[in-house]
Amino acid sequence: MKWEIVCTGIGGRGVLLASAVLIETAISAGYRAMASDELGMSQRGGSVVSLVKVGTFRSPFVGRENADVILSFEESEFYRNLSFLKKGGLAIVNSRRSAVPSPVDALLLARKAGCFLVNADEIAGRTGSIQASNMAMLGFFSAFAIGPYSIENIVGALERKVAQRLFAMNKAVCEAGRNEALQRL
Amino acid sequence: MSNVEVMIGNQAIALGLVEAGIDLASAYPGTPSSEILPAVIDFKRRMGRNIHIEWSVNERVAMEVALGAAMAGKKAACMMKQVGLNVAFPPFIKSRAVPIRSGLLIVSCDDPGPQSSQTEQDSRLIATLFGVPVFDASSPGDARSLASWALAYSVERQTPVVLRSTHRVSHAREAVSLDTPTPEKGSLDEGLKLSNGNGLGIVTSGMSYNVVMDVLDELGLEKVVSLFKVAQIFPLQAGLFAFVRSMEHVVVLEETDEVLEALIGDRSKVFGRSTGYVPRQGELTYDVIRGIVQVVAEKAGVGAKFFSPDRAIEEAVSTVSFAPRPPKLCAGCPHRASFYAMRQAFPKAVFPGDIGCYTLGISQGAVDTCVDMGGSVGLAAGFYEAFHQDGPFMPIVASIGDSTFFHAALPLLYDSVKKGKQYILVIMDNGTTAMTGMQPTPQSGRRAEGTSEYAIPIEEAAKGFGVEFLRVLDPYDIPGMIKAVKEAGADLKQRGRGPAVIVARHPCLLYAKTGKNMSVQPPDLTADCNGCKRCIDLYGCPAFLFDESEGRIKLDDALCVNCATCQFVCPQKKKGRRERG
Numbered sequence: 001m002k003w004e005i006v007c008t009g010i011g012g013r014g015v016l017l018a019s020a021v022l023i024e025t026a027i028s029a030g031y032r033a034m035a036s037d038e039l040g041m042s043q044r045g046g047s048v049v050s051l052v053k054v055g056t057f058r059s060p061f062v063g064r065e066n067a068d069v070i071l072s073f074e075e076s077e078f079y080r081n082l083s084f085l086k087k088g089g090l091a092i093v094n095s096r097r098s099a100v101p102s103p104v105d106a107l108l109l110a111r112k113a114g115c116f117l118v119n120a121d122e123i124a125g126r127t128g129s130i131q132a133s134n135m136a137m138l139g140f141f142s143a144f145a146i147g148p149y150s151i152e153n154i155v156g157a158l159e160r161k162v163a164q165r166l167f168a169m170n171k172a173v174c175e176a177g178r179n180e181a182l183q184r185l
Numbered sequence: 186m187s188n189v190e191v192m193i194g195n196q197a198i199a200l201g202l203v204e205a206g207i208d209l210a211s212a213y214p215g216t217p218s219s220e221i222l223p224a225v226i227d228f229k230r231r232m233g234r235n236i237h238i239e240w241s242v243n244e245r246v247a248m249e250v251a252l253g254a255a256m257a258g259k260k261a262a263c264m265m266k267q268v269g270l271n272v273a274f275p276p277f278i279k280s281r282a283v284p285i286r287s288g289l290l291i292v293s294c295d296d297p298g299p300q301s302s303q304t305e306q307d308s309r310l311i312a313t314l315f316g317v318p319v320f321d322a323s324s325p326g327d328a329r330s331l332a333s334w335a336l337a338y339s340v341e342r343q344t345p346v347v348l349r350s351t352h353r354v355s356h357a358r359e360a361v362s363l364d365t366p367t368p369e370k371g372s373l374d375e376g377l378k379l380s381n382g383n384g385l386g387i388v389t390s391g392m393s394y395n396v397v398m399d400v401l402d403e404l405g406l407e408k409v410v411s412l413f414k415v416a417q418i419f420p421l422q423a424g425l426f427a428f429v430r431s432m433e434h435v436v437v438l439e440e441t442d443e444v445l446e447a448l449i450g451d452r453s454k455v456f457g458r459s460t461g462y463v464p465r466q467g468e469l470t471y472d473v474i475r476g477i478v479q480v481v482a483e484k485a486g487v488g489a490k491f492f493s494p495d496r497a498i499e500e501a502v503s504t505v506s507f508a509p510r511p512p513k514l515c516a517g518c519p520h521r522a523s524f525y526a527m528r529q530a531f532p533k534a535v536f537p538g539d540i541g542c543y544t545l546g547i548s549q550g551a552v553d554t555c556v557d558m559g560g561s562v563g564l565a566a567g568f569y570e571a572f573h574q575d576g577p578f579m580p581i582v583a584s585i586g587d588s589t590f591f592h593a594a595l596p597l598l599y600d601s602v603k604k605g606k607q608y609i610l611v612i613m614d615n616g617t618t619a620m621t622g623m624q625p626t627p628q629s630g631r632r633a634e635g636t637s638e639y640a641i642p643i644e645e646a647a648k649g650f651g652v653e654f655l656r657v658l659d660p661y662d663i664p665g666m667i668k669a670v671k672e673a674g675a676d677l678k679q680r681g682r683g684p685a686v687i688v689a690r691h692p693c694l695l696y697a698k699t700g701k702n703m704s705v706q707p708p709d710l711t712a713d714c715n716g717c718k719r720c721i722d723l724y725g726c727p728a729f730l731f732d733e734s735e736g737r738i739k740l741d742d743a744l745c746v747n748c749a750t751c752q753f754v755c756p757q758k759k760k761g762r763r764e765r766g
Contacts, residue, residue, distance in 0.1 A: 010510065020358075023191055027360050034324075034359035038300075047510045058324075059395035060357045063403070063471035064494055076507035083498045107501035 002055025003147050004062045008081045009073030009094075011039070011046050014134030017161065018071065019050035021138060022149070024157035026054040029148035036060035047077060054147060069146065071137055073120070079104070088112045092140055094120040094133060116140065118180065127176040128169035135170045139177025143185060151178050188363045192224075194355040197325035198264075198292060198348070199224030200363075201332030207290075208259035209237045211247040213592065214621035215266030216301040217352035218294035222264055226634055240624050240633045243558070243592040244269035248276045248291065252345075255289035260336060262290040267306040269293070272558065272593070278315060280345040288340035290332070291317075294350045297440045297468040301352075303540065303555055305466065307442035309390075312347040313419040319347040320373075321390040321418050321439075325359050327374055331416065334373060349418070351440055353392040353468075375416035376424060381409055385485040386432035387478075388425065388445055390415040393438040393469050400475045405490045406482060421448055434485040436462065436477065440469050456481045514545050516728040517746035519691035520613050522660040524551035525724055525754060527582045527611060529663075530670035534580035535568050537561040541586040542620045543613050548725055552584065559593025561585045565608040565684070566601050573607070580674050581608035587643060588618035588626040598684070599650045607683035609673045612643055613660075615693035623696045647686045654685035661691055663753035694746060702747040707740055713757035714738045724754045 005022060009015040019035050026033035031054050038049040051062045065086050072078035075095040082104070085091055088111070095117040099105060108115045120136035127136075135158070142151040155171050162170050192200070199221050202210065212222040222238065229236045237254075241247035244265040251263035265273060270293045280289060293308035312319035320335045322328035332348055339346040378394075379387075379401070387410055389397050394414045401407040413428045415421070429435050429449050437446040437457040446457040456462040462477055463469070475492055482488035514521045524546040527536065538544055538552030539561035546552035554564055565583040572579035585594055590612050598610065618624040625631040630640030644657050654676045656669045666689065673685035692699070710720065714737040721729050721738070728744040729751075731737075740751075752758045 020191070023358060023360075027189065027191065032360075034357055036353060036357050046512055058398040059392065059471070060353070060359070061396050061399070061471035063400070063475055063492075065492075065498075066403070066471075076510075079502050079505050079507050082502055083494075087495075101505050103501045103504040107497055110497070111495070 001147060002053070002057060003068045004057075004066055005052040005054070005069045005071065006062055006067045006081055006084045007050040007052060007071045007073070008077040009048050010077065011048055013048070013073040014131070015048045015050055015073050018073070018134040018138055019052050021154060021157050021161050022052045022054075024161055025153045026148050028157055029153055031055055031148055032057070034060040047080065049081060069141070071141060073134055073137060085111075085113055089114070090144065090146075091115040092137060093117050094137055096121070116181070116184070118177070120177065123176050123180055124173045127173045132170055132173040135173040136177035136180070139174035140181040142174070142178050143181030151175065189360045190363055191358055192325060192361050193220060193358050194322070194325040194328050194350060195220035195294075196224040196227075197329035197361050198322075198332045198350065198355075200228050200361065201329040202262050202290070202336065203228040203232055203234055203236070205333040205336040206234075206260055207236055207262050207336065209251060209254040209261040210264070211239050211241045211250045211261075212264035213241050213244045213247050213269055214618055214624045215269050216621055217296060217350070217355040218264050218266045218269070218292065219621040219624070220355070221292060222633060238633050242627055244273040245276060248273035248280075251289055251291075252276050252280050252283070255285045255287055255345075256283060258286040260288045260340065262292060262336065264292040265294070266302065267293055267295040267308050268302055268304065268557070270308055270311060271306075277317075277345070281315065281317060285339070285343045285345065288336050289345040290336045290339055290348060291345060292332070292348045292350065294352065294355050295441060296352050298352075303557065305441045307440070307444060308347060308349045309418045309444045310442045312349075313444055313448070316419070317345055317347055318342070318420065319349055319418045320416055322348060322350045322354050323374070323391050323394045323414070323416070324354060325357055326361050327416075328354055329361055330374070349391070351392055357392075373416045375414050375422075377411070377428065378414050379407060379410060379412040381411050383411065383432050384434065384487050385410045385482065386428060386435045387412040387438060388415065388429065388435055388449070389413075389438040390418060390445060391440055393440055393474065396469065396471055396474045397438055397478065400471065400478050403475070404478065404482070404488060404492070406478065406488050409487045410482070415445060418444055421445075425449070434481065436481045438463065438469060438474060438477065456484070511548070512545060513548070513725065513727050514542060515694060516726050516744045517694050517748035517750075518542070519615060519660045519689065519693075520546060521549070521724060521726065522663050522691075522750045523584070523611055523613050523666065523689040524549040526660065526663050526666035527551045527584065527670055528723070529667045531580040531582055531674060534582045537564040537568065537581065537583040539583075539585040539589050541589050543584055543586055546584060549723060551582070557593075558589050559585070559597055562594045562597035562601065562610060565610065566597065566604075566606045569606045569608050569683075578607070578678055582611065582670065583608055584611045584613060586619075587612060587614040587616065587628060588624070590643060591627045591641075595646065598647065598652070598686075601684050602650045602652055605682040607677040607681070609670060609677070609683075609685045609687065611670070611687045611689055614643055614688050614690040615696065617693050617696040619693040619696060623693070643688050647688075652684065652686045653680070653682070655688075656686075657688040657690055659691050660689040661748060661750055663750055700746065705747040705749050707745055707747045708749055708752035708755070708758060710738045710740060710751060710755055710758070713755065713761060715757060717756065719756055720751055720754045724751060726751060
């Protein structure tokens with residue numbers, strides 16, 4: 001099995017930490033995994049895309065309409081990177097809104113893609129810190145149990161990737177994100 | 186499992202170098218090569234090796250230091266980005282003909298696209314043109330083995346060798362085993378990778394190889410085409426020519442110039458850049474390679490599965506409005522204040538710019554050129570002569586960063602002083618090489634591994650050259666900065682001799698990690714705002730949010746660092762200050 005995941009967002013949103021956790025999780029579960037990061041010139045506030053490929057791939061590039069999953073840590077970046085999403089793919093978008101604009105909704109329906117808008121900022125703010133909204137996104141994603149991405153595996157990788165003093169908070173936010181998904185699924 | 190580490194390509198290159206037993210590593214930072222030297226420091230410590238490691242003032246110095254060590258019998262490596270190789274050209278060319286008693290490896294990281302460079306450039310082409318052996322890395326793991334192998338190749342033949350990486354290799358992340366020591370003369374990962382008859386053959390190298398393999402898998406062509414991967418670009422192995430001869434059609438996929446294609450030479454059956462099948466510019470991304478492979482597979486009469494993009498995606502997305510995100514200087518960046526002051530002092534000046542974060546001054550109308558490292562100073566001198574020849578005084582306000590100043594501008598400034606060229610040079614001194622990840626400058630007094638060294642203040646260098654108008658000030662004081670730039674211009678006119686130098690000194694906020702300045706109250710732009718948007722047009726701080734419904738500016742509290750410099754930009758605030766006296 002193999003999966004292509006596109007993580008998108010803006011600088012300072014924890015996109016790269018999330019993609020690092022995704023690779024770590026896959027490798028710990030015995031998969032081959034790699035990533036390629038695209039950062040804008042600006043260190044803060046610019047677009048960030050991290051392409052993650054899990055399984056028997058050779059390159060860390062994701063082609064148009066090939067991504068199984070888009071995790072968008074900022075809503076605008078979801079639209080900018082929507083052409084990555086394959087037919088029948090899954091999109092999880094950090095947003096305060098309850099629905100995407102209707103033309104996009106119609107497109108996703110026609111392409112049989114699942115799209116979940118999650119107020120990850122709110123979940124993270126309520127559970128720990130708004131800075132940890134990336135963890136709420138990973139927790140939400142874990143509810144779909146795609147490939148190696150169970151909550152246990154993700155939290156295990158998280159423990160190795162974040163500073164010890166921040167682990168408990170990150171774990172709590174991650175689990176809160178998962179609970180949000182379980183309530184809605 | 187335990188001895189596997191996820192690392193980027195540049196760390197893997199460093200691992201290979203340290204494993205291969207280098208004695209010396211020198212570099213000047215430049216995306217995408219900057220992470221190699223810090224990783225050499227890391228692996229040196231972890232493996233307890235004795236390696237001299239230095240950030241050199243520029244690539245030429247890095248290469249000469251490495252070459253000197255190699256001539257004296259040490260294994261040496263120097264690292265740079267592709268345009269850095271241009272700076273190092275004199276020792277690079279001569280290194281072919283000097284006695285190297287051990288090994289010299291030049292790691293040059295290319296930037297197809299380009300994403301963070303003034304130009305694309307293929308280091309393989311330069312090496313090949315001048316007969317320097319060159320290897321092309323295709324992945325982090327591959328780069329690690331090749332670094333080791335290329336150094337052994339250099340030692341054996343007593344010749345300099347180039348290892349070429351690209352940003353997709355240097356910045357790709359994958360698991361690399363720490364266990365298996367790379368063999369001194371390991372086998373190269375090259376040669377025939379797919380053998381499926383002689384209808385269509387693909388010749389590829391570098392990251393393109395891995396992308397092609399994924400594309401062939403997607404299009405179901407891995408059992409239809411033959412593929413030859415090249416790692417040693419020059420001198421080419423005979424096997425490649427035999428492969429090409431045996432094929433009816435050949436497509437060459439390589440970044441970024443025609444190197445393998447030119448060496449193959451036979452245009453009659455080659456689909457490539459010379460025959461218009463491969464774009465001459467830009468990265469060979471997954472989509473680009475998929476497109477090329479589909480076209481040539483059809484031409485060669487193989488393959489059936491085709492990808493066609495669903496343009497409904499673009500149609501749907503076009504209905505949604507979302508803000509573009511052009512690269513911007515950080516909120517509170519001192520460069521923004523300097524550029525604003527330069528533009529205010531001389532709105533119609535010519536603004537030669539340079540290479541660094543501050544190239545972004547283009548959005549404030551205070552950067553007109555971006556040619557090469559130090560180019561702002563050289564061009565300013567040329568612009569001065571051009572205008573001077575025709576008569577009237579034209580203000581010329583050049584800008585350059587601190588690290589770039591030391592890298593390339595010292596002889597240029599000296600030459601201008603000697604000839605009295607009339608221009609203003611603003612040296613934007615933020616105390617670090619910010620663009621590439623906070624490497625030290627000659628002014629930092631800090632070496633690559635953290636020990637202290639003699640620090641050279643910029644103003645001392647300028648004084649030593651005989652610069653007469655010299656000011657050092659904090660650009661956050663925008664009125665003071667405007668005044669200084671105007672006075673510099675007046676001084677040039679009055680004395681009829683230049684250049685005038687202003688050192689605009691304020692630490693990079695990312696480097697100083699100062700965060701939000703809680704002792705300063707941010708200006709209340711909203712209260713006075715009449716919706717003129719002058720702040721957005723001329724200052725463009727990322728913390729500015731324009732509330733269209735209220736027609737007023739707001740400060741994004743999460744981004745604003747309370748630098749309060751925007752108070753000098755708002756005409757309403759300025760009016761308020763005048764009225765209050």
